[in-house]
Amino acid sequence: MLSSDSIFAPATGYGRTAVAVVRISGPQAGPALASLIRSPVPPARRLSLRILREPATGELLDHALVAWLPGPGTATGEDMVELHLHGGPAVRAAVLRCLGGLPGLAPAEPGAFTRRAFLNGRMDLTAVEGLADLIDAETEAQRRQAVRQLDGALGRAVEGWRVALLDVLAGTEAALDFSDEGDVDDEALTASGRAAAARVRDAIEIALADGRRGERLRDGFTVVLAGAPNAGKSTLLNALARRDVAIVSEIPGTTRDAIEVRCDLGGLPVLLVDTAGLRDSTDAIEAEGVARSRRRIDQADLVLWLREPGGEVPPPLSAPVLVVATKADLSGLGAGGEIPISARTGAGLDRLLSEIERIAGSSLGCGDALVTRERQRLALERCVHHLDRVVVNGAANPAELVAEDLRLAVRALGEVAGRVGVEEMLDRLFASFCIGK
Numbered sequence: 001m002l003s004s005d006s007i008f009a010p011a012t013g014y015g016r017t018a019v020a021v022v023r024i025s026g027p028q029a030g031p032a033l034a035s036l037i038r039s040p041v042p043p044a045r046r047l048s049l050r051i052l053r054e055p056a057t058g059e060l061l062d063h064a065l066v067a068w069l070p071g072p073g074t075a076t077g078e079d080m081v082e083l084h085l086h087g088g089p090a091v092r093a094a095v096l097r098c099l100g101g102l103p104g105l106a107p108a109e110p111g112a113f114t115r116r117a118f119l120n121g122r123m124d125l126t127a128v129e130g131l132a133d134l135i136d137a138e139t140e141a142q143r144r145q146a147v148r149q150l151d152g153a154l155g156r157a158v159e160g161w162r163v164a165l166l167d168v169l170a171g172t173e174a175a176l177d178f179s180d181e182g183d184v185d186d187e188a189l190t191a192s193g194r195a196a197a198a199r200v201r202d203a204i205e206i207a208l209a210d211g212r213r214g215e216r217l218r219d220g221f222t223v224v225l226a227g228a229p230n231a232g233k234s235t236l237l238n239a240l241a242r243r244d245v246a247i248v249s250e251i252p253g254t255t256r257d258a259i260e261v262r263c264d265l266g267g268l269p270v271l272l273v274d275t276a277g278l279r280d281s282t283d284a285i286e287a288e289g290v291a292r293s294r295r296r297i298d299q300a301d302l303v304l305w306l307r308e309p310g311g312e313v314p315p316p317l318s319a320p321v322l323v324v325a326t327k328a329d330l331s332g333l334g335a336g337g338e339i340p341i342s343a344r345t346g347a348g349l350d351r352l353l354s355e356i357e358r359i360a361g362s363s364l365g366c367g368d369a370l371v372t373r374e375r376q377r378l379a380l381e382r383c384v385h386h387l388d389r390v391v392v393n394g395a396a397n398p399a400e401l402v403a404e405d406l407r408l409a410v411r412a413l414g415e416v417a418g419r420v421g422v423e424e425m426l427d428r429l430f431a432s433f434c435i436g437k
């Protein structure tokens with residue numbers, strides 16, 4: 001699967017930047033550097049100042065810091081080169097054009113460097129997923145969770161469980177192979193093997209009993225602002241976003257499309273959604289807006305139900321609800337249990353935000369979850385299923401069945417780490433990276 005071609009790509013952003021880094025990986029990396037600097041590669045693993053020239057014509061391209069990084073002790077496990085260029089778009093384009101003209105070098109697809117790191121055993125699949133999340137992380141809690149996974153928190157746990165189960169499996173297979181030789185325990189599973197399988201199962205169950213906060217933290221927490229027309233939803237959205245995102249007017253039925261604002265609440269990713277005020281309307285467009293509101297309310301992690309003085313109380317909803325008494329500058333306080341605010345004066349907004357942050361925090365955690373994707377969860381659940389059969393029936397079942405369940409449990413852990421059975425998802429995962437990663 002790994003082509004012997006060498007790849008290159010810009011590793012830094014587009015446009016004008018102070019410095020632009022171009023990375024090359026593969027057997028042609030060293031020769032490519034040598035031809036750009038028209039001399040042997042500089043000392044390994046150091047940045048050296050060199051003059052880059054067009055290989056064919058000798059035309060001056062740039063003064064650059066270059067690094068020669070011989071494999072296998074590199075990010076991809078292959079020979080690598082980094083060119084730290086001046087960050088103009090034309091400098092970068094000229095260097096990329098020269099690289100494309102060299103033999104055995106091709107522009108990298110998105111995620112191609114990370115794919116090579118994975119295929120060369122430099123990273124397991126959980127680390128790759130952690131890296132994807134790290135690049136996408138927009139808040140502190142997301143960053144913390146992603147970098148922990150890149151660092152191997154899940155990978156190490158899974159490998160520890162796998163090694164423990166392989167040990168139990170070896171004992172069971174010995175019982176199978178030599179059951180007539182007399183010197184090996186005849187039973188499919190010794191008491192200590194069974195206890196070891198139970199310990200692994202319990203540890204996995206603890207990791208799974210996390211309320212899915214790792215997955216939720218990647219997705220973010222959705223807060224829907226709902227209520228009757230003119231309750232003050234759009235005014236509140238603008239106040240929380242500190243921007244004029246939604247149209248506000250004294251005309252009921254102003255908002256039609258749902259309006260989304262992403263924000264960072266104490267390190268947590270929160271999506272605020274303003275919606276059309278709920279009422280029966282004969283206006284077809286407003287009615288469609290109300291239908292959209294109801295769908296967003298159904299999918300919300302938290303609904304802020306806004307009611308102006310004397311306004312409607314919330315209908316029964318499946319999501320948790322905070323009732324917000326709006327326009328407190330006109331009416332004074334709302335009823336007990338409601339959070340009084342005035343978007344006009346700003347009164348009560350801090351308290352409202354800290355309530356949202358508290359509820360989001362208990363749903364998303366702070367980045368300490370081990371399981372961060374459904375893919376991992378499903379494989380771990382499958383592992384637990386097979387271990388349950390081993391632990392519960394181990395003494396009664398024939399050795400063949402016990403061994404098969406142990407093998408399937410080990411295989412499920414191998415899937416989490418990307419050792420087996422994941423070929424189909426790799427293309428999708430790597431395509432989610434940017435070019436140059």
Ligand SMILES: Nc1nc2c(c(=O)[nH]1)N(C=O)[C@@H](CNc1ccc(C(=O)N[C@@H](CCC(=O)O)C(=O)O)cc1)CN2
Pocket residue numbers: 021072073074075082
């Ligand atoms: N300039 C630059 N900065 C970068 C990267 C890069 O490739 N280039 N990275 C790329 O994403 C990240 C760092 N990740 C890296 C991971 C492993 C190795 C590496 O060479 N590992 C070897 C040697 C380790 C050592 O010297 O201790 C190894 O693990 O054997 C390099 C970078 C972030 N910053």
Ligand SMILES: Nc1nc2c(ncn2[C@@H]2O[C@H](COP(=O)(O)OP(=O)(O)OP(=O)(O)O)[C@@H](O)[C@H]2O)c(=O)[nH]1
Pocket residue numbers: 228229230231232233234235236247248249250251252253254255256275276277278326327328329330341342343344345
């Ligand atoms: N005095 C006062 N007026 C407010 C406050 N919040 C909103 N209003 C006014 O209430 C009216 C309706 O506000 P909107 O934010 O458009 O209400 P909405 O809930 O988004 O309305 P629809 O989009 O039509 O459902 C506007 O005239 C706002 O200026 C407040 O805190 N105090």
Ligand SMILES: [K+]
Pocket residue numbers: 229230248249250251252253254255
């Ligand atoms: K309005």
Ligand SMILES: [Mg+2]
Pocket residue numbers: 233234235246247248254255274275276277
């Ligand atoms: Mg509105």
